[in-house]
Amino acid sequence: MKVSLFIPCFIDQFYPHVGISMVQVLERLGCEVDYPEGQTCCGQPAFNSGYWDEARAVAEHSLKTFKDCDVIVSASGSCGAMMRVFYPDLFKETVHHFDALKMAPKIHEFSEFLVNVLGVKxxxxxxxxxxxxxxxxxxxxxxxxxxxxxxxxxxxxxxxxxxxxxxxxxxxxxxxxxxxxxxxxxxxxxxxxxxxxxxxxxxxxxxxxxxxxxxxxxxxxxxxxxxxxxxxxxxxxx
Amino acid sequence: MIAFAREFKRMAARYTADLQHRALIQRALRSYEVKRDEFKARYQSWGEARQAASEIKWEAINHLDRYLEEFITKLEARGTKVFVASTDAQARDYIVKVAQENKVKRIIKSKSMTAEEIELNHALEHAGCTVFESDLGEYIVQLRHEKPYHLVFPAMHLTREDISRLFEKELGSQPTNSPEELTMIARSVMRKNYIEADLGISGANFGIAETGMISITENEGNARLGTSLPKIHVAIMGIEKLLPRLEDLALFLPMLATAGAGQQITCYNTLYGGPRQPGEIDGPEQFHLVLLDNHRTEFLADAEQRDSLHCIRCGACLNVCPIFKNVGGHSYGTTYQGPIGSVITPHLRGLQNWKHLSFASSLCGACTEACPVGIDLHHHLLQNRRNATQGKATWWEKPIYAGFVFFMRRPWLYQLSGKLGKIFFPLHKLVNGTLLDPLRLWTKTRDFPDMAPQSFQEYWKEKKAKGPHAPR
Amino acid sequence: MPLADHRQEVFARIREALKVPAPHRHVGHTGEHPTAPNHDDGLPGSETFRAWLPLVGESLEEQITLFAQNSAALKTELHRVGSPAEAAEHLNQLAREVGWHRVATHPHPLALPLAEKVPLPRLVVGPGYAVTDMESCDAAITGCDFLVAQTGSLLISSASAGGRALSVLPPHHIVIASASQMVPDLGTALHQARLRYAREWPSFLSFITGPSRTGDIERILVLGAHGPKRLTVFLVP
Missing domain, CATH: 3.40.50.11810 (Rossmann fold)
Incomplete structure (x- = not known):
């Protein structure tokens, strides 16, 4: 299975070992791991602070980055929730609403992906x-x-x-x-x-x-x- | 910063540093949690019961005009005087007028958050009446000239020693550390007030549209006494408290008790359908019901947050809220504390003045999970943040988030700043924790992690360059 | 009416506000995307609630057992007795133990005969009774409408329990009921009350569950906050 990693910005800069560990585990389980380059932040800081226009601008970038991915695995439950739960809210009544809804079910948090999608315990x-x-x-x-x-x-x-x-x-x-x-x-x-x-x-x-x-x-x-x-x-x- | 926000931060700093307070609240809520979980476990399906409760409130709120009309018609048909108040002042004026027209001197009052909301006691005292709070917790905070600490447990911030000292000072009683003796002191003081009072005031937990009754939930019996003996009963309730059918109580009474107080059902759940009816031997000659809008129709108009009118004031969201448990009820400075208070106070008292409460949340969602009627509490906090920011952005935040967008939409800039960060970040060590530290708000109490020598992106590039079969 | 009320403007605002529909919400964890509940066949009713609320057995004996368990947990003193005469024996023993001086009751086919077997001065409440008179009584003996197995509650009304004050003012509330008054749950109690009273509802109905209590001091349970300190139920066949 081809798996696209989403490594949130602060993990990228402060805790890269988390992402590296994910690569190791997923490869060990036979997944083809991909890391869509150009990914930055999911936009949550702006979203949680009430700056939804700004959050949308950043989220648009994520929508674009992960557009062609079928399975996206996030290193963080929080950033995963942003993309799966909050993007559809954030893009409501915009041209990207459909894209956000389409992407939502493709987002998985790491543990949930292993157990529920790969069926591995x-x-x-x-x-x-x-x-x-x-x-x-x-x-x-x-x-x-x-x-x-x-x-x-x-x-x-x-x-x-x-x-x-x-x-x-x-x-x-x-x-x-x-x-x-x-x-x-x-x-x-x-x-x-x-x-x-x-x-x-x-x-x-x-x-x-x-x-x-x-x-x-x-x-x-x-x-x-x-x-x-x-x-x-x-x-x-x- | 707005004065209310400053005051909140000041109080929050005081309470969060008070480890005795923290231990007291944790202990009090721990016993609640144990009982709540025990009774929840008896439900065959708490989840489905919640879903049904949410749907029933949805129905009532989204057809409020119809149910309210039915409710009022039924009550008036049996002699209740219904007064619909658009504002808090109108509600106060009406109740004061009822008191004055009937030459009322002494008022016995049972617990009502709606009465707190309109600051009714103050108006009645100003008009020359004496108001006795009869609920034990309310009586204690009234003696202390304090506001209720918690919308269900008004005196939970006090120890038995505090209460003993209070009773000693105010009532001249003997000191004791027995909660039972303290309760008996209050009981004996209040007894004569029930008998001598000319008027009893109560709130209402539910209004039954179908039969025209109000339902009052309590444990102590003070509301029952205060609505049985005086010749006038005035009840005050928000217009949103309606349930469509009588049998809905079969769901709501146990859920309210379990979620709010960790009980299977509270001790007294009483329905009042009017003043004394022909053939009845007691009960008030007059029954007035004040139905309060006071901005409720404004959040009814906000379809996104309309479900905040589903609230049955059980207090479950406060009891699970880690913010509440640490800052305590008095820091909020509001009638309704905790998550529900943070959601609705901006609607009741103005968004810009009270938006700080919506920001003072980690958005953990424990409140939403606990709410027996399924109010989307923590998401409403997010919406309040959005609405507040759209109305009036903070001057220094706006450019920060503009910069955030600029960087995060340009991966090369994001990566470059990571590289520069690694060069400059070690300098942080020089100012760590000092006044010059830009991260001071974090580092004052917590260590900050170091930046990694190699980011994940850099690792990935290296890995890819080595080819798919390179060792990890 | 002393002041004009504001119902017209409030109703106008409500109708205006409700022009925009509110979303339905699925109350599972928030990540699940909700599907609107189907209300075509009406709201769930008390028949449906039964499947979610705490389980109640079907037979009378199971219900009495559950009622007894709940009573014990709530500190209601339940006595299953073989006859009203046996109830009277218990009651007289209680009266001697506590040292009652005076009891209150009301004209009721079970309560009044029971009270009459207590050899003490008696207040039988009726129109115009004096509150201070009732307050001086040590116990009140009343009937009730239903006993609720699910919660250990009694449903009383001003019709079945001698008005509003009798069951809450004296420090000890004695209730006598027959097993036929047992119902499984709150929904049934409310439904039966409707069948009994819907033509003319009493102005007062109350579910009583245990003696009066408070937890307002350090969340520690104390019985007898403002209402009765003791609640005794005699269940006759």
């Missing part, structure tokens, strides 16, 4: 350590992803999955919210970190690097040793 990974999983809100509530990452993790050899309390509670990142309301964002993150640390896990895994940036930022500042990893980075280890 065991990717042949090995990872020694205790892991807790944080549900990114957009993946969880916009895309309905809950069991898929857990199924994948439960098949990783050597991995011990422990659930934290309130795993479905937001980490407080929220894009521009994190800098518009830093006090609230930080408090939410602290609550999350308390729940993470209580599990005594060595790693926090999520399918959204943006949440992990918030969580790791706080854990590091607290001097905590717990490390954040994207799900793909765990699944790529053999």
């Amino acid at each position: 065991d990717v042949g990974a090995r990872f020694d350590g205790t892991v807790t999983f944080h549900d990114g809100c957009h993946g969880l509530r916009e895309l309905g992803i809950k069991t898929e990452p857990r199924e994948l993790l439960s098949h990783v050899k050597g991995l011990n999955l422990v659930e934290m309390n309130d795993t479905e509670t937001c980490c407080g990142f929220g894009g521009t919210f994190s800098v518009k309301f830093p006090a609230i964002s930080t408090a939410m993150g602290e609550v999350k970190c308390t729940n993470i640390v209580a599990t005594k896990a060595d790693y926090v895994v999520s399918n959204d690097s943006s949440c992990l940036m918030q969580i790791q930022g706080l854990l590091d500042r607290q001097g905590n040793k717990v490390k954040c990893l994207h799900l793909a980075e765990v699944l790529a280890r053999t």
